Amino acid sequence: MANLVNAPDGVPGQGFFLTSVEKAVALARKNSIWPLPFATSCCGIEFMATMGSHYDFARFGSERPSFSPRQADLLMVMGTVAKKLGPVLKQVYEQMAEPRWVLAMGACASTGGIFDTYSVLQGIDKIIPVDVYVPGCPPRPEQVIDGLMRIQDLVGKESLRRRHSPEYKDLLAGYGIE
Ligand code: SF4
Secondary structure, three states, X not given: OOOOOOOOOOEEEOOEEEOOHHHHHHHHHHOOOOEEEEEOOHHHHHHHHHHOOXXXXXXXXXXXXXXXXXXXXXXXXXOOOEHHHHHHHHHHHHHOOOOOEEEEEHHHHHHOOOOOOXXXXXXXHHOOOOOEEEOOOOOOHHXXXXXXXXXXXXXXXXXXXXXXXXXXXXXXXXOOOO
């Protein structure tokens, strides 16, 4: 039978496995990430292909896209974000409960892409913190999956205390988020 997930560091024994709560929580979190697809243009179509049976995002425990920020822990921003839309994106981020992660999919979400104009936000990290950037215009589904796996790496290694740390609070304060 295929090995679905790797066990965290710990001490195996006859009928038991000893590890820390932090590692057990991280294992559960990283394999049940619920994404919120914030799709505004063509990259969103590529995400739909990634969700389809051929690429099968469900393999990573992420088969449930959430369109409610309160039931999502990964904000996936895909497509061009106009400056007018910026406050809406920020509000969606603020409505997500901690811990939350952000993936910028494609050149537009990451940097504004080819739209170097007065009306387009030159990267969503101007208004919210981003954990992983996926390059491409659009990125192929393999790249999106790779981006999700990079998020899984971060989730799996994150300390339970990080969200209460002064560094994290400073990061959010830098974006004007409490
Ligand atoms: S990065 Fe390219 S494919 Fe993605 S939204 Fe921008 S223009 Fe469209």
